[in-house]
Amino acid sequence: MEDRGVDVELALRELSKLVIEVPSWGFSNSGTRFYSFGQKGDATDFFQRVDDCEQVWKYTGNGRDICMHIPWDECDFKAARQYVEGKKMAFGTLNTNLFQDNDFALGTLANSERRIREKTIAKLIHCLDVVKAVGAKSINVWTIDGSNIPGQNDFRQRRKWMLESLAEGYRHIGDDDISYNIEYKLFEPSFYHNEIADWGTALYYARKLGDKAKVTVDLGHHAFGTNVAQIVSMLIDEGKLGAFHLNDNNCGDDDLIPGTINPFRLFAIESEMVAGLLDPETEEVTRKVRQGIDTSFCIEPRVEAMILSVVNLQIAYAKALLVNRTELKKRQMDNDVLGANQCLMDAYNTDVTPLLTEWRARQGIEGDPYTSYISSEYCKKRKDRA
Amino acid sequence: MEDRGVDVELALRELSKLVIEVPSWGFSNSGTRFYSFGQKGDATDFFQRVDDCEQVWKYTGNGRDICMHIPWDECDFKAARQYVEGKKMAFGTLNTNLFQDNDFALGTLANSERRIREKTIAKLIHCLDVVKAVGAKSINVWTIDGSNIPGQNDFRQRRKWMLESLAEGYRHIGDDDISYNIEYKLFEPSFYHNEIADWGTALYYARKLGDKAKVTVDLGHHAFGTNVAQIVSMLIDEGKLGAFHLNDNNCGDDDLIPGTINPFRLFAIESEMVAGLLDPETEEVTRKVRQGIDTSFCIEPRVEAMILSVVNLQIAYAKALLVNRTELKKRQMDNDVLGANQCLMDAYNTDVTPLLTEWRARQGIEGDPYTSYISSEYCKKRKDRA
Amino acid sequence: MEDRGVDVELALRELSKLVIEVPSWGFSNSGTRFYSFGQKGDATDFFQRVDDCEQVWKYTGNGRDICMHIPWDECDFKAARQYVEGKKMAFGTLNTNLFQDNDFALGTLANSERRIREKTIAKLIHCLDVVKAVGAKSINVWTIDGSNIPGQNDFRQRRKWMLESLAEGYRHIGDDDISYNIEYKLFEPSFYHNEIADWGTALYYARKLGDKAKVTVDLGHHAFGTNVAQIVSMLIDEGKLGAFHLNDNNCGDDDLIPGTINPFRLFAIESEMVAGLLDPETEEVTRKVRQGIDTSFCIEPRVEAMILSVVNLQIAYAKALLVNRTELKKRQMDNDVLGANQCLMDAYNTDVTPLLTEWRARQGIEGDPYTSYISSEYCKKRKDRA
């Protein structure tokens, strides 16, 4: 590989710097609107989720940062922090569902009813307090606001309320170094319109709120045909990429294991991340981006699926690190269409298993993560976990 | 209108012949994978659903046929039949969910495990027994079978099992006059592939099964860009259109009120139905098609939303009946592109409120269905229903 | 209608203020990549296009403003101005194709090659000179820049060049009151990525350029599932909606007659325009938005199709004006989901033919525009036009 102009040591170093956030909700029951198929040993509280997350880290070498979900991870936060830190793990982005109550059927932060907006803001502020309590560094704000039928909402009025409510939360950050990430989503659970439907809208709010407000890019939240890698490059340029929600999808927001439906898309996105890191102008903002997994395993064994999620991300990232950037840039400048593509494909077509094996070995991890885990004691015993 | 070559009396007669099936599940709690917002007075059993359905019929003049759902409407079927017939109502198509158990996580009728295929077939046969017990005329077979990740399923093997299992159910019909409708769906709850993803696959099974096997067209189960009206015309030609699941959608299978997101699409589809009815070659097969509503009101008041569903369908159907078919045919034969379109648009642009008011008056119904219902005693008292 | 709280006289007044821009290219041969089917009498120069446009205006009462296209309408601009003004017509937005030369295969304003960027900028400046020469008020900037294969372009570098080049053009406006509208497009003719793929990107450039830079919304340039009405409301809020390119489409950017595939979408969009006009905060910016038609009649008779384009827009706009805004607002504030929808649908379901007939009569136009035109002498003779 060195012959191809690839800096393998750089790749190994950067793999070590890669922080992958693992979602606590990936270890518990989740399903579709039709049914939720339970699995034996599903985690039932935050502490069990941390135990599962630790396994992911142990076998893959990444995934040390666990993402809490409020309200699903409500618990004694002091104990939670001790538990996580005791394992040398850390807190990733805190995710929120602000709508778990009949009051929120017709909106949360942008509801026509002031009482409900205030009730939501209180929940949001509680979440920020949890961020501070556990020592996390970022919060992900996602709302269900939107409408199901034309005429239901006054787009413009709702936009004003949304901004006002988001600003209330933003102010609560105070001087803390917390990233306030606004997540967009094309559809679901609202079907006619979503208040924050695309990156342009999320960026609109992030700009109005201030420097700590950024954008979360969830791979499954785009319309068909959207070039997500291009959006990522734009948000890096603007210093406004806050975090990823990595997953894969086919028709909807399917929250599948990243890299299973379209592995090339994941590579193209990670390639923009690497480009951002290697450019001194954007290195700092790119380094701060939280690479979070956001999956929902309806039928897959959960810890195993999370391990594959991390492995697939490592594969994509490793390939992105193997792109000969000097050569790529040269060919792009020369308008050498196919030559530039081949430069990218040389990296994509590389089998990075040996590289990842080497990288894991340097950290004391032997064997293939998935295979090792399924033959582990933890895996066998987890089925009987109460 | 008569001046335009429209046969208004024919329209009035056909409106009376229009049978709209109303889904029992539309009157109870339903939601998205994120949350289900409950509403006061939600129906909790089949008998309450019949009561709600009766109101829809009372105020709109259609919707006399209620669709049962198994297992959600499990009850004393003899009592159910008496209750429905006592109200001069009837049973529409029976709908099935065959997968409400952890055993079905990885498939039902096409599961790799024989035990589970047999368990599903038993459920299907039970549903057919219910069809016979209540005196319904058709069953809708929809399965969740499919996969979430490439490699999970052997497409071809699963197809064989699906056919075998469907055939087991089909044989149970015996000599009864029951339509065995196969429903297709592009995605959800399976995300990588669905066993019966499109009309072509549903027709494949319906052909192999026999004359009583037909296809259910759910408006929300198509890929973007699909011309549903064209599919309807094809299935009518083949004598294989069994039923509709009418609703509306934007990005996914949103199960919204028909005619709210794209009312023209609903009109174009109903226009194919009317064309089928007016053609002696296809009149009989078209007359048997069940026009069922399939909606899921996550946030809308439920009886009200069902009334609007029926009204929107009546509007679309009335407009379709007002198309001057002689003139349309002539212009189509003349390759008069814009003239033919204008002929269709003349009907679409007509305000059919007076026609529907006249039609309802002839049946003793006064006033606008939605307005009348929301000021009714039933509506007020329903909120307190236990 | 007055009984419903609708201000009919306001509607008639606003219909008179509605300026619809008509594209010169709609009267000449256009096709798909597979073939262009010619029609007898197709306009072959700008002056013939003005003649055709005049007919549209004559029969519909709108469409007095013709949009030039450079290079297709290259001519003696002084003579062109006299010809147009002599007919009491005016110049709408000037549209540009900057890439009609093999040099532009790999990009125009953002090409890696400086020489080609400069060549494109020169073309853009020429277009602005034409704007000034004919007395138009706005220019539409659309580029083909993008890539067909991953790796071909460095997104971030190209973005910088695009901004630099656009700024060169912008500076050439000087003190003139010219709107510099940036058009976005999801795909085609570039297939992997488009430099300006969505409204968020167009707004990004418009903000960096200055107050005279705005965004053009072409209805066919969105991904499936996009709520265009919501985007329109956002751009109005930001004072950045420059113009429309109105048309209709199904799967691609089909440039069909507006309101033929999804008439409700057109209504929903125009309803946001009316909302913007009736709000004192946004009235001024909304009044300046150019409602341009952008259609490409591959098989339709061209003048007739343009007449229907204008009529369909008039229908949508008239319906939007009939919405009882006070009632709508009240219901939206009350979270009355279905009531708000019904308020909108009351207007949509209205047959506005009588209103438009009345409006046309007040301006001395008798009869249905399409029918009148096809029986006119002009229509008959046009076929023999050389």
Add this chain to the structure above:
Amino acid sequence: MEDRGVDVELALRELSKLVIEVPSWGFSNSGTRFYSFGQKGDATDFFQRVDDCEQVWKYTGNGRDICMHIPWDECDFKAARQYVEGKKMAFGTLNTNLFQDNDFALGTLANSERRIREKTIAKLIHCLDVVKAVGAKSINVWTIDGSNIPGQNDFRQRRKWMLESLAEGYRHIGDDDISYNIEYKLFEPSFYHNEIADWGTALYYARKLGDKAKVTVDLGHHAFGTNVAQIVSMLIDEGKLGAFHLNDNNCGDDDLIPGTINPFRLFAIESEMVAGLLDPETEEVTRKVRQGIDTSFCIEPRVEAMILSVVNLQIAYAKALLVNRTELKKRQMDNDVLGANQCLMDAYNTDVTPLLTEWRARQGIEGDPYTSYISSEYCKKRKDRA
């Protein structure tokens, strides 16, 4: 690889049996509806296209079969046959455009006007005569029939005409062993509906016509979210898969180099082909499927892009051959969701460059096809070809 249960020699043997058809039109100017960018040395007649195709074969080891296009390749067919056979090359599927004349604006085989239907049938019969004259084995029938506006066509009437006309062509095959492949396409150049929009419709016609009628699957002709691999498996099961038109696409039918936008999709499709070949029940029908490339290089250097098209297909096919089918089947039968996926991914993640290098070496081809070609004399001189 052998250790993983992969039969490498089988893979090498099957690579030698792989027949890739190369489209003559890929070597000449092609573009979008906006512009066609010419390239120096573009082939201007069939003989030059054969020369180019020979280079593809020479450097990749596949692509010996050239697909003619009528009318673009009209020539002295006897001379053409001698030229091709003189180079030890062969004729792949003959492709047709039946609509290159203003008469066909409103349809070809299903036109309302009998004269035009007959004119089209005559063209189709001419194409079949060419198939016989050059000794090709299959014809691809693709029509533009469809409509651009609702009401334009009577779906059902047009379907009858389409069938009648297709049958006229089919009868002309006589006793010859010619595959009559019906191609479907979601949209373009018709925008509201296409007569043959999906595989279900193509199969409908193929069934009615007879055994020699089959279906062509063009990767770019599907709606978003369609699982093409599943369709392929269905058509193999039915013995009705006639040919592929391999390419890649993002939003429309972009005709890009196969495997550049979504290489995994190509692999998944080829994996179904390999599954069909290895199953004795379907081996024969699968072996007859024509793997044709159908690309349109708007901006890419043409011979180079065709070489990459063949290489990408070889990569996908080689990976598909490396799947451990025994293990995959076992895991699928065990409902081992992730294990089955990992089995597939093991093959996909393999770098097959060494395998392809070995395979080419066995045939006397040294070096990377793309790199070798661009430094060849042919490549340099082609630019000056008149």
